[in-house]
Amino acid sequence: MPKPILRINGLEKSFGALKATNGVTLDLYPGEIHALIGPNGAGKSTLIKQIVGEIRPDAGSIDFEGQPIDRLDAADRARIGLARTFQVSQIAPELSAVRNVMLAVEAREGRVFRFFRPVSRDLDLIAAAMAFLHDAGLGERAAIHAADLSHGERRQLEFAMALALKPKVFLMDEPMAGLSPDGSKRMTAFLSELRHTAPILLVEHDMEAVFALADRISVLVYGQVIATGTVADIRANPEVRTAYLGDEAA
Amino acid sequence: MSRETILNVAILAGLLAVALGAWASGEPFVVQLATRAAILGMAGVGLNLALGYGGLVSFGHAAFFGIGGYAAGILASAAQNYEPLMTWPVELPGTTSMPIIWLTAVIAAGLIALPIGALSLRTGGVHFIMITLAFAQMIYYFAISWPAYGGEDGLSIYVRNSLGTLDTMSPLTFFLIAFALLLLVLGLVLVATRSRFGLALAMARQNPLRLTSMGVRPFNVRLTAFVLSAMAVALAGALYADLNRFVSPTMLSWHLSGELIVFVILGGVGRPCGPLIGACIYVLLEQWLGGLTDYWQFPLGVILLLVVLFARGGVIGLVTGRNANA
Incomplete structure (x- = not known):
């Protein structure tokens, strides 16, 4: 097996008495989609924020391409190739779609x-x-103000910006959220191709999409990874079934 | 050409026509007023780079206006009194040359804006407003308590500074100098806001989180805008000192910071010529209503309230609708 491009070792983060991240270890290999699932409040978003450098972990370390990146801030981590998409699309509403992406291009060029x-x-x-x-898939709408784009189009705009950064890793926080069934089908096809551009760490609630896309799945419950494995492993894991999947998979 | 471009050209042509017309019909006082509007408008255009385009509500830009003014006053008074500006480590004479004064004003303001901005931009929102105010007040009280340059009484410039062989004491000539610099500042602000930097500044205002996730620190972008904005305001300050041939701590007071914000909001936040039309309206009201009552700022307050409530894009927005510059 090749070396992981992203490796997270024993990450810990507490907010007061709440242990949002409790010794999380996981990795991401080239060409794969590694899905991170878990019930609400399991600490998925907190984990993503620590990986991109938005918040600092209390303990543990993150290696990217074999180098520790713990001392880098969010802007530095973006520049070395960690591209993030947000749960709620983050765009400049008063700029046209194409200007949003132009900024991403110039940022990548430095x-x-x-x-x-x-x-x-x-x-x-x-x-x-x-x-x-x-x-x-947003070429037709280039001149439209981002504020006037539909929810799904804003998500496409976010992806265009992430692509423009030519990243080495994508970190995606619930890209399916709020999409129509049709939209999430198209998104699934898009992401399935995207893994060949760069591997994806995917936080997602849409189980159908996760099972269709993921090469590996990690299950996060109360800040701990309780299982990591292929789709079949996770479906069969009794611990996961009781803790999370419950009647969905039963 | 967009409607806004046409309006901008009309505003500039109108100001020029007023000055020329007044001069032709022997009304130097009106020329003086037009000059005042042009200079205050220039300061507003400068502030707009930070406030309008960068979303940085600085309540301390009077500091840079005053620094520009004092740069002009100190250099000129040294030259006019035949005293050296300083004798150690090198002897530096004063000067009455406008270009040198402008350059000094702009550089001094930039150098002072850099630490002020670097410290202030660590905060945001109301805290940013307060900390910029605090820095400006520090400079204000420093000027008051510094006796070498007039302290509270200010500093007079006997004769307007010189620009080549031009008769700068002629109101029309001085207006034209101020107007030309206004065009220059406006042009530079327009170019900067439409450049790559302008895109980043727009993103820093609208979505700093996204800018960070592109690998660009919003802090650096904002600080650059803050410093450039201070430099433009200082140039206006230097001209304002020459217009009145007088510099005093009033130029540094928080009232002036407030007035600059009023120009921007009245005319249109983030609109290139907004602050200029704002300054024109302000000077007009001050002159016209000020002749009727001492409380002329009351109706100004009412107008400002109406603009904020019903015309978010200011006067420019009222005429041209939504900001098309995107």
């Missing part, structure tokens, strides 16, 4: 502090952003 050339005449930048918008 050329943000350029003051004179108008972006509207920067044809290379526009073309690059348009390509990512097309990849995310």
Whole structure:
């Protein structure tokens, strides 16, 4: 087996008496979708926030491509290749869709502090952003203000921005949330392809999507990983069934 | 051309026409008023870069206006009194050359804005408003208690500073100088807000979390905007000192910080020419209503209230509708 690109070792985080992350260890290999499931309040979002550097863990470490990244802040981690999508799409509502993506392109190029050339005449930048918008299926809506996009389109815009960063890892917090059945079917197909671009650590509630997509699944309950394995392993695991899947899988 | 561009050109042409018309019909006082509007408008345009485009509600930009003013006053008074500006470590003479004064004002304000911004931007929201106010008040009281440059009484500039062979004491000439610099500042602000940096600044205001997740620290973007904004305001301050041939701590007071915010909100937050039309309305009201009553700021307050309640895009937004610059 190849080396993991992302490895999380014994991560711990408490909020007062609540242990949101209690010794979590998991890893992500190239080309895979590793789904993280668990009931509400299991600490999935807290874990993602620690991986991207938004909050600091109390103990444990995170290695990316074999190097510890614990001392890097969120912006640094984004720059070395950790791309995140949010549970609630994070976009600039007053900018058009294409401008949102253009900013992601210039951020990846490291050329943000350029003051004179108008972006509207920067044809290379526009073309690059348009390509990512097309990849995310939003090419037709490039000129629309992000605020006027539908919920599903905003999610596509987020993906276009994440793609534009050309990351080495995607960290996705519930990409299916709020999508129509049709929309989540299309998203499933999209993510299934995306794993070949970069591996995905996927936090998701939609079990149908998780079982369809995941190469491996980890189950998080009360801040602890109670099981990691393939879809079949997880479906068959009695501990998981009682703790989480309950009657859904019964 | 968008409606807003047409309106912007009309505002600028209108201001120019008022000054030229007043000069032709022998009304130097009106030229003076137009100059005042142009200079205050320039300061507003500068503040708008931080406040409108960056979402940084600075209540301390009078500090930079005053620093610009004092740069002009101190350099000019040293030159006019034939005293060196300083004798150690090198002897530096004063100057009455406008370009050198402008440059000094802009650089000094930038250097002071850097630490003020770096400390203030660690906070946000109401705290940011308060901490910028606190820094400005520190500079205000420093100016009051510093006797070398007039303290509370301020500092007079006997003759307006010079620009080449131009007769800067002529109201029209001085107006044209101020107007040209206004165009320059407006142009630079427009260019910056439409550049790559402008996109990042828009994102820093609208969604700093997303900007961070793209690998760009919102702090750096905001600090840059804050410093650039301070530099533009300082240039306006230097001109304002020359207009009145007088500098005093009033230029540094929080009232002025408030007035600058009023220009921006009245004219249109994040609209290039918004603060200019805001300043024009302010100068007009001050002149017209100020002649009728000492309490002229009361109706100004009512107008401001109406704008905030019913015209969120200010006067510009009222005329042109939604911000199309995106």
